[in-house]
Amino acid sequence: MNAINQVAIFGGSHGNELTGVFLVKKFQQQPNLITRQSFQTSALLGNIKAIAEGRRYIEKDLNRCFYGQNHQDDKIVTYEELRAKEIQEILFPHNQPGVDAIIDLHTTTANMGLSVILGNLHPFLLQLAAYLSSINPLVKVYYHPQPKYSGYLRSLCDLGIVIEVGAVAQNILDADLFLHTEQLIYAILDYFELYNQHKLSNHVSSFTLYKFLGTIDYPRNDSGDIQAMIHPQLKFRDFEPLQPGKPIFLTFDGKEIFYTGEDTVYPVFINEAAYYEKGIAMHISQKQLIKLD
Numbered sequence: 052m053n054a055i056n057q058v059a060i061f062g063g064s065h066g067n068e069l070t071g072v073f074l075v076k077k078f079q080q081q082p083n084l085i086t087r088q089s090f091q092t093s094a095l096l097g098n099i100k101a102i103a104e105g106r107r108y109i110e111k112d113l114n115r116c117f118y119g120q121n122h123q124d125d126k127i128v129t130y131e132e133l134r135a136k137e138i139q140e141i142l143f144p145h146n147q148p149g150v151d152a153i154i155d156l157h158t159t160t161a162n163m164g165l166s167v168i169l170g171n172l173h174p175f176l177l178q179l180a181a182y183l184s185s186i187n188p189l190v191k192v193y194y195h196p197q198p199k200y201s202g203y204l205r206s207l208c209d210l211g212i213v214i215e216v217g218a219v220a221q222n223i224l225d226a227d228l229f230l231h232t233e234q235l236i237y238a239i240l241d242y243f244e245l246y247n248q249h250k251l252s253n254h255v256s257s258f259t260l261y262k263f264l265g266t267i268d269y270p271r272n273d274s275g276d277i278q279a280m281i282h283p284q285l286k287f288r289d290f291e292p293l294q295p296g297k298p299i300f301l302t303f304d305g306k307e308i309f310y311t312g313e314d315t316v317y318p319v320f321i322n323e324a325a326y327y328e329k330g331i332a333m334h335i336s337q338k339q340l341i342k343l344d
């Protein structure tokens with residue numbers, strides 16, 4: 052791969068996830084914090100209207116609106132689709148080189164700690180994930196495959212990375228998570244710098260990756276109303292093993308509902324507030340040891 056020349060850091064792709072919003076504002080006021088010698092870094096706010104209103108989005112989830120430049124203009128009807136087009140034009144101006152890497156900052160109400168989400172397994176991203184896992188054992192790497200231009204901001208370029216931290220409520224700042232996120236951003240920028248200067252050493256040979264397998268919805272009635280809650284024994288157990296037969300939901304009458312899959316899985320995004328409307332109670336993933344050459 053060639054050198055990394057341009058990097059974009061995004062906060063507030065979801066307007067009620069304050070860690071990213073305030074980190075980006077900090078970087079805009081103190082650009083020296085994200086300045087590295089061998090490449091340019093910009094810090095941008097995503098969903099500006101939603102940030103002002105303290106909501107995830109106004110009409111449509113912005114982080115499902117990035118379909119690349121070929122998306123037809125006549126399909127753009129919502130504020131978020133318009134904002135996605137503007138962002139794509141900033142990141143990839145016509146007849147000019149676009150950004151090489153995107154770092155998209157998110158928070159979750161699930162107990163995902165300090166997570167990095169990859170949308171593809173580009174060898175550079177695997178090396179970066181291994182490096183981040185090695186310098187901070189708290190870092191978890193989650194692989195949620197997203198083809199290019201699949202709607203997610205990170206899908207606009209090969210080196211798209213999400214930092215997802217939690218648990219933190221929507222519209223709340225948590226100082227520990229803020230500091231962890233900030234340090235992780237600097238670690239990624241430093242890695243890019245070392246890469247550009249051909250100074251990467253301490254080769255890491257393996258790391259743990261959690262690979263998306265699917266989603267589980269809440270039990271619902273015919274009208275779509277939720278009929279059960281996340282089971283207390285599963286609550287906050289993101290990235291921990293869930294064995295077949297273990298309880299995952301508790302109905303309002305106290306009846307337990309059990310996991311019926313055949314294999315042990317590793318749930319993430321358990322009880323994410325923003326996913327109730329998406330029909331997702333949790334993602335389930337598979338734990339893998341990735342060996343690098």
Ligand SMILES: [Zn+2]
Nearest residue numbers: 065068157158
């Ligand atoms: Zn988010």
